[in-house]
Amino acid sequence: MKFDNIQHVYFDLDHTLWDFDKNSALTFEMILKQERIDIDLSEFLDVYIPINSNYWELYRNDQISKESLRSGRLKDSFEQLKMNIPLETVDSLATKYLEYLPQNNHLLEDTLEILEYLKPNYKLHIITNGFEEVQNDKLNNSKISKFFTTITTSEEAGVKKPNTKIFNLALEKASAYPENSIMIGDNFEADILGAKNAGMKFLYFDYYQKREVLECLQIQKLKEIYEYL
Structure with missing residues (x-):
């Protein structure tokens, strides 16, 4: 038809x-190493992906700000993984993620x-x-x-x-x-x-x-x- x-x-x-999924995974693989965060990538993504999806739904419905989306999804992911990551490191990851993500072009x-x-x-x-x-x-x-x-x-x-x-x-x-x-x-x-x-x-x-x-x-x-x- x-x-x-x-x-x-x-x-x-x-x-x-x-x-997005492939490019995002490649970005996290790089920036987690840069910040010396020792975690298996697939383990991190299994937690991060559903949290990120929930944050985007909140953002789409105007329930959170752009800044809350950028850092909150990472903060919640590390908390669920029971990893004590300093806030300044979370902020650095959030900035690097948006900087490097569009450099992958799959x-x-x-x-x-x-x-x-x-x-x-x-x-x-x-x-x-x-x-x-x-x-x-x-x-x-x-x-x-x-x-x-x-x-x-x-x-x-x-x-x-x-x-x-x-x-x-x-x-x-x-x-x-x-x-x-x-x-x-x-x-x-x-x-x-x-x-x-x-x-x-x-x-x-x-x-x-x-x-x-x-x-x-x-x-x-x-x-x-x-x-x-």
Whole structure:
């Protein structure tokens, strides 16, 4: 089934095009060594990843600040691991993490192929809740910024997905109509429900392949976009 009358394709970035999990793990491997923190990387990530996910949900819902997100997720992880890490070390890790993360540039499988396929026929865009300076560096360092006509961040919009204001801003920047636009992302609430409420079409990227029963079209691999666009 092909979507009709689509002119603009909006993507989320992390876990949709940019391989956040791999790049994040590589970053932690480096900065934990720099700070001489002796812990198995997989043991640390097993604790950190769900805590980070919870912090991002709080941040998305405006329950915590950017600064609380940056350091709190690390502080809580070390506490759960029963590691007594000084606050100044936690702050140093938080700063280094955001500095080095976008220097890793691994993309998800089929990202370049799909972008090259879509580019001749659609205007491509990014809508992201990530920190503006970090997201722009990710796009530039992974050499995919050239594919996108506009990039809209939550910091620019003053609200985060799923708030319709960020989608409306992204549409306005592109002179796009919602009925001619589609959102593709891995977060059902932020990307799919947000796009739906903004009047856009949507395609859910089931990145973790949970295969949940949801009232929307789903893909498990980016190359499945061929079936719809």
